[in-house]
Amino acid sequence: MSNRFKSRYDDDINLFEGRWHLAQYAILMALLLAAPWLLGTYYLGELTAVLVWSLAGLGLMLISGHTGQVSLGHAAFMAIGAFTNLALMLRGWHFLPALLASAVTSGVIGAIISRPILRMSGIYLAIATLALSIIIEDVAIMAEPITGGVAGVFAPPIAMFGMEIDRYATPEAFYYLCLAVLVLVTLGYLNLLRSASGRSFLAVRDSEVSARALGVNVARAKTLSFSLSCAITGLAGALYAHLAQAVNYESFLVLISITLLLQIVIGGLGSVHGAFFGAIVVVLLPQLIAIASDYLDNTAGIQIAAYPGLDTALFALLILLMVIYEPRGLYGVWFKVRTWLQLFPLYRKGMFRRTRTYLKTERQR
Amino acid sequence: MDILQLLVGGIANGCIYGLLALGFVLIYKASEAVNFAQGDMMMLGAFLGVTFINASYADLPFLVGITLAALILGLFGYLLDRFVLRAIFGQPQFAMVILTIALGFLIRFVAGVIWGHDPTSLETPFIGRVWTLGELMIPVVDAVIIITTVALTSILYFFFARTRLGVAMQASSQNQMAAYYMGIPVKRINAIVWALSGVVAAIAGVMFAAKGAVEPSVGLLFGIKAFAAAVIGGLGSLPGALLGGLLVGIVEPFAGRYLPSGVGQIAPYVLMLLVLILRPGGLFAQISQKKV
Numbered sequence: 208m209s210n211r212f213k214s215r216y217d218d219d220i221n222l223f224e225g226r227w228h229l230a231q232y233a234i235l236m237a238l239l240l241a242a243p244w245l246l247g248t249y250y251l252g253e254l255t256a257v258l259v260w261s262l263a264g265l266g267l268m269l270i271s272g273h274t275g276q277v278s279l280g281h282a283a284f285m286a287i288g289a290f291t292n293l294a295l296m297l298r299g300w301h302f303l304p305a306l307l308a309s310a311v312t313s314g315v316i317g318a319i320i321s322r323p324i325l326r327m328s329g330i331y332l333a334i335a336t337l338a339l340s341i342i343i344e345d346v347a348i349m350a351e352p353i354t355g356g357v358a359g360v361f362a363p364p365i366a367m368f369g370m371e372i373d374r375y376a377t378p379e380a381f382y383y384l385c386l387a388v389l390v391l392v393t394l395g396y397l398n399l400l401r402s403a404s405g406r407s408f409l410a411v412r413d414s415e416v417s418a419r420a421l422g423v424n425v426a427r428a429k430t431l432s433f434s435l436s437c438a439i440t441g442l443a444g445a446l447y448a449h450l451a452q453a454v455n456y457e458s459f460l461v462l463i464s465i466t467l468l469l470q471i472v473i474g475g476l477g478s479v480h481g482a483f484f485g486a487i488v489v490v491l492l493p494q495l496i497a498i499a500s501d502y503l504d505n506t507a508g509i510q511i512a513a514y515p516g517l518d519t520a521l522f523a524l525l526i527l528l529m530v531i532y533e534p535r536g537l538y539g540v541w542f543k544v545r546t547w548l549q550l551f552p553l554y555r556k557g558m559f560r561r562t563r564t565y566l567k568t569e570r571q572r
Numbered sequence: 573m574d575i576l577q578l579l580v581g582g583i584a585n586g587c588i589y590g591l592l593a594l595g596f597v598l599i600y601k602a603s604e605a606v607n608f609a610q611g612d613m614m615m616l617g618a619f620l621g622v623t624f625i626n627a628s629y630a631d632l633p634f635l636v637g638i639t640l641a642a643l644i645l646g647l648f649g650y651l652l653d654r655f656v657l658r659a660i661f662g663q664p665q666f667a668m669v670i671l672t673i674a675l676g677f678l679i680r681f682v683a684g685v686i687w688g689h690d691p692t693s694l695e696t697p698f699i700g701r702v703w704t705l706g707e708l709m710i711p712v713v714d715a716v717i718i719i720t721t722v723a724l725t726s727i728l729y730f731f732f733a734r735t736r737l738g739v740a741m742q743a744s745s746q747n748q749m750a751a752y753y754m755g756i757p758v759k760r761i762n763a764i765v766w767a768l769s770g771v772v773a774a775i776a777g778v779m780f781a782a783k784g785a786v787e788p789s790v791g792l793l794f795g796i797k798a799f800a801a802a803v804i805g806g807l808g809s810l811p812g813a814l815l816g817g818l819l820v821g822i823v824e825p826f827a828g829r830y831l832p833s834g835v836g837q838i839a840p841y842v843l844m845l846l847v848l849i850l851r852p853g854g855l856f857a858q859i860s861q862k863k864v
Contacts, residue, residue, distance in 0.1 A: 335848055523674040527671060
């Protein structure tokens, strides 16, 4: 492990700690750029899905992971983003302004909703956002001129840079589009986290009382975080609409909201990596099960397909084990492995011991 | 008469919501945790009831069946706490939320494998029987549900207010460390309350299956609705849970009847959001300002 000497204050908040760190991400970026040549069409589609769900996870991570306000209703904002984008495109808007509009719409709606909702905390906030998700589900059926009612709407092809971008006709172009949006948002996210606003989010998460004592406007921080989080999720919703080609109310059921939260928990709450790890698990687990089931069917004659919902059950089991044994999620595992390698002979077992707290009532505040 | 008829149906439905909400409140009162798998435990109780009572399965008498279902689900709750939930004892409340959501998914899957995905009804001795009061028709099932709910709520209310165990449960939720100092076995208390909520979930489940049909996925949305009821009443208050359940149960059919279609389904949630915004602690608020 190389020890870097910090000579400027900026060294503390640099995006990349030194050349090697930068090189790692450059390699990752190069691999992602080369993916269309490395993967077949099918797996490129899956990778695109990973990108889209990472984006949605990032959105939820901002409010739940980094500001500490658990939201069980973010599929609602995916729905708002998706329907805004499609409705505007069907009325002749160009794709990019429509994409921006979907981010702005979900952000603004999020900001309006956040004021009354973010006065609650903990479990009350979770159930309020859950209720929001259920309400939006029904609103999506009722607002027929925009959402197409029960039947839903089909995504028109995207015309950009003199070419037509379509998930099936030109999967590479759509992949690059998603990648570009995700990279931009991720960079913006990282920049936000090292700015004053971002650090005030972290302060609010760790202790509202201390944050207030340090001069953070808690209500403003929460509202800003919630609205930005909704905007990112709205972007993800818009991209998801083009990925799925057709969306209706069923694309954004309350179950999606719950899965999205479980996704970032499994990835690791409070880490940007976590959003990506979680998305990889959520998208690729069904694939893995399909492959395993084919294999078992061919070799041992066990038919897993006879049990519908096995993928959700396995996912739930994974969550269960994660919460019990590794609350920091896959990012925690990765972090431990990395530390072990960096400190090689010196790693101690108790390094990441969790602290236990005695419960005190929340009913007296 | 129409309104009265809707009201009777709404009250009976509301009582089931209330029963399920009681389960939420029990656990919240004793350990300040929320069990998002409560709806799925109810579903499990309903299937147990069907298994013991229906003629095509064990064909036991109604009361014996409901007792067996309650005992088994109580044991299930106890073991769940002993072997799964105790592993995260001392972790933040949020961990419990995630853990119980995951448990709910697992229970749903297992129930689907055991009992299949077809809706099943419970065959009760009072099936199809109706009392008529003038023009008003009261199905006997509804009457049984209402009586059971009221009885159970009062028993639990006095249990928490009067018995040593009940007071110990409240103490352990208010301040675990202080409860330890007073010699309360906090972990065992938690296990007992999970067992108790299992029993309540089983009774709610049997009532649910007696009134409608049960299939593995009913637990999720029904559970969320019951949780909304508990929140409306003010999480932590047993009479509040019953009142919240009744409100949800009554609002639903009336909104479905007199408001544009689609509103009926979301009315309970809108009601909950309104209550939360206007009275953040619910109707019977249990939250009090901390004195420094």
